[in-house]
Amino acid sequence: MLDTATLFYTSAAAIFVMALLNFITWRANRNFVGIGLYVWYPVCLLVGIIISAIEAPQQHDHFITLANFFFICGSVIHVLAINRFLNYNGLLTYFFIFVSCCLFISFTYFMFIAVDISAQVLLIDLHRFVEAACLFYIVSRYGRSKYPSASLVYLIALSMSLLVFAARALVMTHSEHTTQFDNDWFSVALLVKGVLAPMLFAAGVALFCNERRELNLNQLTSKTQKDLEIRGMFLSTISHEIRTPLNGILGSAQLILNQASTPKNKPYCEAIINSAESLTLLIDKVLEYASLEQSDEALYEEDVELHTWLNNLCLLLSPLAEQKGVKFELNYNLAKQACYYCDHQKLRQILINLVGNAIKFTDQGKVTLKVDLLHGGQEEHTLSFSVIDSGPGIEEDEIQYLTEPYVQSSAGKLKGGSGLGLAITSRLLAHLGSQLNITSHLGEGSTFSFAVKLTVGELSLVEKRPKSDNYRTGLDVLLVEDLELNQKIAIEFMAEDEHRVKLATDGRSAIELLKQHHFDVVLLDMNLPDFSGQEVIRKLKTMDHRNHRTPILAFTASLSPDEVKEYLALGIKDIVGKPIKQEKLRQALSDSQSNQTPNISVALKDVLYDETAAELMANTFAEQELISIYNEFVLSARNKLLRCQQLVGNDKEQCIKLLHRQASTALQLGFNRYGMALKKIERRLLDGKTIDEGLAEGLDLWQQSLEQYLKFMRSQTLR
Numbered sequence: 001m002l003d004t005a006t007l008f009y010t011s012a013a014a015i016f017v018m019a020l021l022n023f024i025t026w027r028a029n030r031n032f033v034g035i036g037l038y039v040w041y042p043v044c045l046l047v048g049i050i051i052s053a054i055e056a057p058q059q060h061d062h063f064i065t066l067a068n069f070f071f072i073c074g075s076v077i078h079v080l081a082i083n084r085f086l087n088y089n090g091l092l093t094y095f096f097i098f099v100s101c102c103l104f105i106s107f108t109y110f111m112f113i114a115v116d117i118s119a120q121v122l123l124i125d126l127h128r129f130v131e132a133a134c135l136f137y138i139v140s141r142y143g144r145s146k147y148p149s150a151s152l153v154y155l156i157a158l159s160m161s162l163l164v165f166a167a168r169a170l171v172m173t174h175s176e177h178t179t180q181f182d183n184d185w186f187s188v189a190l191l192v193k194g195v196l197a198p199m200l201f202a203a204g205v206a207l208f209c210n211e212r213r214e215l216n217l218n219q220l221t222s223k224t225q226k227d228l229e230i231r232g233m234f235l236s237t238i239s240h241e242i243r244t245p246l247n248g249i250l251g252s253a254q255l256i257l258n259q260a261s262t263p264k265n266k267p268y269c270e271a272i273i274n275s276a277e278s279l280t281l282l283i284d285k286v287l288e289y290a291s292l293e294q295s296d297e298a299l300y301e302e303d304v305e306l307h308t309w310l311n312n313l314c315l316l317l318s319p320l321a322e323q324k325g326v327k328f329e330l331n332y333n334l335a336k337q338a339c340y341y342c343d344h345q346k347l348r349q350i351l352i353n354l355v356g357n358a359i360k361f362t363d364q365g366k367v368t369l370k371v372d373l374l375h376g377g378q379e380e381h382t383l384s385f386s387v388i389d390s391g392p393g394i395e396e397d398e399i400q401y402l403t404e405p406y407v408q409s410s411a412g413k414l415k416g417g418s419g420l421g422l423a424i425t426s427r428l429l430a431h432l433g434s435q436l437n438i439t440s441h442l443g444e445g446s447t448f449s450f451a452v453k454l455t456v457g458e459l460s461l462v463e464k465r466p467k468s469d470n471y472r473t474g475l476d477v478l479l480v481e482d483l484e485l486n487q488k489i490a491i492e493f494m495a496e497d498e499h500r501v502k503l504a505t506d507g508r509s510a511i512e513l514l515k516q517h518h519f520d521v522v523l524l525d526m527n528l529p530d531f532s533g534q535e536v537i538r539k540l541k542t543m544d545h546r547n548h549r550t551p552i553l554a555f556t557a558s559l560s561p562d563e564v565k566e567y568l569a570l571g572i573k574d575i576v577g578k579p580i581k582q583e584k585l586r587q588a589l590s591d592s593q594s595n596q597t598p599n600i601s602v603a604l605k606d607v608l609y610d611e612t613a614a615e616l617m618a619n620t621f622a623e624q625e626l627i628s629i630y631n632e633f634v635l636s637a638r639n640k641l642l643r644c645q646q647l648v649g650n651d652k653e654q655c656i657k658l659l660h661r662q663a664s665t666a667l668q669l670g671f672n673r674y675g676m677a678l679k680k681i682e683r684r685l686l687d688g689k690t691i692d693e694g695l696a697e698g699l700d701l702w703q704q705s706l707e708q709y710l711k712f713m714r715s716q717t718l719r
Helices: 004-028 042-053 061-083 091-112 117-142 148-171 186-258 265-293 307-325 344-361 410-415 421-431 485-498 508-518 533-541 563-568 580-592 613-617 624-649 652-669 672-686 694-718
Strands: 302-305 326-334 339-342 368-375 380-389 437-441 443-454 476-480 500-504 521-525 551-556 572-578
Touching: 004 186, 042 117, 042 186, 061 117, 061 186, 061 307, 091 117, 091 148, 148 186, 302 307, 302 368, 302 580, 307 326, 307 344, 307 368, 307 500, 326 572, 339 476, 344 368, 344 421, 344 443, 410 613, 437 485, 476 485, 476 508, 485 563, 485 580, 500 508, 508 521, 508 533, 521 533, 533 551, 572 580, 613 624, 624 694, 652 672, 672 694
Parallel strands: 326 368, 476 500, 476 521, 521 551, 551 572
Antiparallel strands: 302 339, 339 443, 368 380, 380 443, 437 443
């Protein structure tokens, strides 16, 4: 037999602990319905236990009735709280409350009027059995699927109560009042109801709350993911839909500008064109940011020889700095042979964004890319990358918001931009497990830095660059090219071979650079905005400059036999055809430094759309950027050709320039037949010949090329 007095004290202690745990659970989960009500359940039990402990030796009927009143109140609160938590509001709840009232009235009747101890015990046991049965049904039916762990604990406690009180009702039906406290089943019931069940119930409620939080978190995560997907789809769709009317606006404004007879209209047209171009840039950035929000791809890590990789990156960015007259340098403070595993595509985009921004906002002084070793272990190093500029600086209260999308500093608003560059950089750094730190002082410049942990690579695993005896590296090259797409591709290819590139976008700036600097080779576009390449060469022959013996390579898609003869007659060393092929460019640059006979032939597939074109540019452009380039060209090609039809009679020179740019871009993007057709039309206009139905045929050819391109894109999507 268990000691009843000890059990009373133990029950009181256990229920007190339950009350404390329930209070703590409520404080952490007070927003959950039913938990606040549940706190009062152990309070009622504790009061009932204390009254029972006081009453037991005295055997006062009033105390017994009062104790059982609190027990019944506690049971009702228990059922109501669990029902509210599980969002159950069925008839069973009202039935239980009704039964509880009837049983308490009956208990009072047998206590004071028709005194019957056996009936009292039976009524109490029946009430506790009904409580356990109701909760067992509700938890198993409405809680088990959502809250499996909490329901299991609760059902164990309820099963124990059902068994114990069913058994006690059968055994203690004929007990006398004087002996009921000495019965073993009374002690077992008190142990279960007063000690074991409260502990299990407290644990069950805590588990209910934990599983509810986890369920809410999963739902929130799922909703957030769906919201991101919907927002990304919306941004992508609306951005693409905006492009068509935007290109119409841009084309119309340029047409009006070219046909304007009064200078008064020119500023308005230029404002429209600038605004349209800014909006196009913003759309590209929005698409890139949306793709990063939806992307959760794993890092693609490769073993990279960091110093060589950074040198090539700086060679790519140096022409931008030189055009602004800003000094750009790499401050590398690691071992030159250090190799690391890293996702170099993401790291490359981060550094290009940061350095590009620094060059953009720095009008004089210098920009420095600094790389330091913060911590070196045997297998992992922590590296610090800092981009330091001498620009205007940033207001202190603006710094904390710069990585938010569409937020710009005061200087940024003056320079223009989308306000997404640093937001994209910040998200890319998050993928690498890092974050962007910004320090700045007005008038003194800014520092953008981040630290990233990289696994040490194996030097033997680094893919070595082909030996320099296969082709020349490290040449000083003047690139004369007005088309941005070709600039970027050519600089990227030459940076891989460590060539140092200076950039000129027209004939005049090319001549000035040739006067000021000596170059190993000149890569000259033969159709520039101000002069043709032939005119540039003829002008150079009549003036003093530092490059009389420097070989010149023609950089052109105009490769008719007559044009090739003209190039060679002017003393051009070799011809690099468009679209740009890396191997041809590499070979031509190498051959320019020797007496090798040039290879003029350019292999160009006679197809509507060359599927390999995008693959050749994949190393130069990020995926989203490449998609944007194709989308912009595809959406604007027809409008630009229609504009050429309008220009050919009024402004032939402008028409030739537009055809030249469209042809170069078309060839680079793989629209071979269309690009060559535009080149033929351009050549006829240059020769003063009529083009008859050439532009109309060009429209038909573009429609066929577009269908072939879309067919290819659909086949890629279905894979």
